[in-house]
Amino acid sequence: MSTTADLIAEGRLDEVWSKHCGFLDLSLQQFMQIQRRLFDEQLELLNRCELGRHFFRGRKPRTLEEFREIAPLTMYQDYLDLLKPDKADLLPAQPMLWMRTSGRTGEYGPKWVPCTRAFYDQIARYLIGTLILASARHKGEINLRPGDVFLYTVAPPPYLSGTTIRAVSEIFPFRFVPSIPEAEAMGFQERIQAGFLRSLETGIDFFVGLASVLLRIGEAFAGGGGSGMKPSTQLLRPRTIYRLGRAMVRSRLQKRSLLPKDIWTVKGMVASGMDAQVYKQRIEAMWGVNPLEAYACTEFGTIALQAWGARSKGLTLASESALWEFIPEAEYRAWRQDPTYKPKSLLLNEVTPGRYVLAGTSFGGGPFIRYVIGDLIRVIALNDPEFGIQLPQIVMESRVDDIIDMASLVLLTERSVWQAIGALNLPTMDWILRKEYDGGEPFLHLYIEGKNVVTDGLADALHQSLIDTMEDYATFATIMKRNPFRVSSLSVGTLQRYLELKQAEKADLGHLKPPRMQPSDAITQRLLAISAELARNPVAH
């Protein structure tokens, strides 16, 4: 069997592209054929296992249509008694390992997700595809080479990201910096610091991370902080000195402060998170490469990817990760209010532009049945003629439960707020948004944290920006005739301090940061307390 590295070495680059990025070339009919066929296999497996019998309530669906009729929509709570390593016999296929991700505070602990061999191979194949797309400027371009340096800054196994890194290392000879055993033994901050420090010598070819993290590191360099790297003998190595010297010359020649792109010539960068779209230009300015947007989750691995060059407006769904069902937002809300209600769902070939909640059914022996991922997505177009993609294009709007409803006229999502902030071209900042009440009157309280952010007039600017960028909000503003925003600033370092405190409390990875939309009263109070403490004693931090 030819590995990707072999194909690259033999110059069979078309085949490499087809193998990892060919999903972008599928027609809608081919996409649905793949979905239906893999579903047939999954249905056969489900009908034979206890988990399937549990959700089918003793019935045996034979077709996709019967399945959608019989099987209920599920959420992780429905699997609490089923997804346990000691109950693997209940599953459609034996897992090769278990992954975990953060659970819901107060409801359940960490989520455990079984990983089958098929899933393991799939996540590896898609990560390579993601990196190829991230480094390609045009269709078919392969800039991936054996020995490329992959900066390992993501969470280690049993998290999805670390598991994917392990899976990739088995099929492609990346040079991971730090090495996999080292990175897996390090803490979160330590891993990032060690990675950047060593990459001063090795360079960076590929880097995967949250958009905000990519931006923050860039800003740290621009501010002369060097991403918080501590002095080390590593800095005395000839290649490091050469790299830093070259970077200094470059920045001096351009009469600006040092930026990551002066130090590293990154081939491809992958960004995830709602803010990826907003920060893209700034990340590119700092890193010299446009980050590719990726949408993934522990339950299904890769869900969707942006096309090559990272310029496409939408993301294209992966055909073999799961059977995708699109629940119209109103149907979803009706189901949440009345669990006995059977919401309608659409398959990819039935969708029209609009907002949906995505649900997936695992393939290849995975356990999830019509599982509501919890993300609100928008289908923005049924194809992308510019990139020659014949499949519907999606963008991620927000977590479905993180929406702030104002007078039933507008549903503010994290993405819509990011877009409004992005349009203002403000300095980099972090924020949280809450719907609060003043004498029974609701208002939107935006708490911001940023070095050079001026709060005066920000509420009006944001209000106007939302009117300009969001039709529903404009209607809301016309009817309500008031600006619902109030802005408060948090001391610089508040969110970082919060993160440190949560780390010290050994909080789960998913709960290290406060939710950006509608955090609880307790979290908000804690943030305000930290902010006040930092305002009193900034040096202590």
Next chain:
Amino acid sequence: MTYVQAVCLLALLSYLGLLIFVGRKARRPESRAFLLFLLAMTVWQWSVTIVTFTHNPQVALFWYTMALGLGGSFGFFYALFVRQFLNIRGHPGVIWIGGLVTLFFALWTLGGGGFIITDIYWNPRTGFWLPELGWMTYPMGVGLYGHLAYGMAHLARHYRRTTLPLVRNRLRYLLLGIALVFAGSIVNFSDTLKAYPIDIVANVLNAIFIAYAILRYKLLDIGFVVKRGLFYFIPASILGISYYLTILAAVNLFHAVTGSQVALVSLVVAALVAVGLQPLYVRLQGWLDPLFFREKYDLNRMLARLSQTASTVLDLDRLTAILLQEITMAMHVEHAVIFLRNKESGDFRPVAQFGLVRPVDMAFRPDNPVLIWLQQHRGAILTRTEIEVLPEFKALWTREREELENLAAEAFVPLFARGELVGLLVLGPKRSTLPYSEDDRRALLTMANQTAIAVQNAWLYQTTVHEKERTELIINQAFSGIIVLDLDLVIQKVNPGAAALIGRPAADLVGKRFTEVFGLEMWDEGSPLYLAVQNGRAVEPVETVLVTADRRRDILLGVTPLEDGYLLNFADITRIKELDRLRSGIVATVSHELRTPLASIKGYTDLLLQEFEGDNRTLRHEFLTIINEETDRLVQLVSDLLDLSRLESGRFERKQEPLYLDELVREMAKTLEVQARQADVTLHLDLPDDLPPLLGDRTLLTAVVKNLLGNAIKFSLPGGKVEVRVRYGNGTVTLEVQDQGIGIPVEELPHLFTKFYRASTARKAGIRGTGLGLALGKEAVELHHGRVSATSEEGIGSCFRVVLPVMDGFGDGSGEGTLVRESQP
């Protein structure tokens, strides 16, 4: 010519040859880079060769300068080739700097810059001029060896990383060759060793390795060009030499010939040569063809053989075996499997395999992406790589992927017949580890086109044969009779069922007219056959009577008109009719047996109610006794019926315990003693003392013994004797009860153990009974894995024999089994 000159010439020719062949197909970047490397090497060899032949120091100096100036760039071009070959894109600065350094030294050398060749001197030992190298050659050498080392390092790194045997082989020879060049040229820095052409020998070996990698492992994909070149070059050379020698001989022979005679002689010689050498040329081509194009030659021969045999073989197993053997042998394939479509399910299932140890146990579903791809891409072969890389194959199931992995399938060849995909030839990897070439693909497709119809025909033939065999089996094994008549009502086929029914062998019946066998009454108006012939429609089965030579049978006969005759399908229902009659008899018997005591009970009860007896207590007692006896009789009858029903249905729960048959007989003889005395019958027991035990149900076996003894007494004449014997032998105990009674007609003996059957002698003698006792006894004995039989002679008496197996451990006569009798009579 000195050996040095010969080696140099050989090296020159080698590189010149490679240069020509590679140059003809240098379209890809790596081929062009390799061409530049070969060009530099050729210049080097050319220069050195001239130096070894010249005696002029100026000429030698010039060509040494050329060798160093132009030929010395081979290291750089090799590094460039390695980068292109391995698709290395990083650090382009390395190659730019390397190029500039090489260019600088080339210009410096060719421009006459100093410190390169400082002097030149004649070496009498080698017999050619040698250069005195200046200090500039050292940095120049660093550049050259640096480039070679760079190339070698990357080749070695890639060799270590790659998993493909083919790539490893290519890299192995490249690496080995360039390592030799590296080592060989370093020798030139030794004043002693540079006198020997070690570097040139190394260069020759490098050329050989490269040529081998090109031919054997398709390096740069120019193997065909090289082969084609050699293919024409060798016979042309032989012919050229032959022409030369012939003309030389002619000139020597006819040296006196002049003027126009020369033309004449030349014409004659040319004609002779053409006539004489043409067959030689053809034969040469014939030898070279399989030698240089072995695979293609083998493939063509395979196709020729298959086209001859495929259409003539109808046996699927043989055809597929031939096909698989031919393909695996001609293409050097490790294994191959043929899948054919199953018409009912649409699945493609394996029908033949070759080279695999385990039988292939997998099937392609009709919606398998492999089949869909082959149907969509007619005239194409699917390879494993395509399955790995094309997005439509993401639809493969995990299980299907594993099956393909286990099958180690490298190529899938479609078998199309009449525009329909009917089969699939799955080939494993080639023994050479090379991928399937274009020639292979063409040959496989030609083979598929030639053989698909033949395979399908054979498949259909086999299916038909199987179907026919199946039908034959069904007909032959059918209990019912099947007879096929032609349109003249002559018997064409008779199945064993029919022959058995008629009571004559099938061979006796075939060819006879229907009425000859069955009689004219079967051809009466209104008979099923008559109606079928008249109406041309099938006649539903009707009951009728078949009279043959020696018997008469009830049958159910249906007739179906066929295209060329009639199908008679008949079932023997004699037994069913008998059973029906028997059932009616049973109902009558049971009714009678129930009614008689009931009538008696009713009558005597009425009398008692009417106080008919008055004060006569004796009479009342007699009435009550009769009622009691008749009630007992009813209870016994119902009990027997229930026991029999349970035994027959297998629902009887046997309570097993060790029993001694002699004890049972003694007990029962004692019980029946009064009855025997009343009937004036003497019971004589012949029971041995050392009988082994039986394992059985006491109640059942007691009933058996009681029944046999009771019958013997009941059917004996007054003054008669009943002999009861028990014997042990061969692991069984036998009970014989022999009476001197009325006996049973011999022809009735087979029915004796049928329920409700009563012997005619008993009925005539007016001896009451239900006809259930012996049936019950037989079921009970058989439940104990025993057997029961009877012999009799009317008016003399009867003998009933029961054989029962002894308990395990007592039957072999070894006496190993021990059981203590609780009581001895």
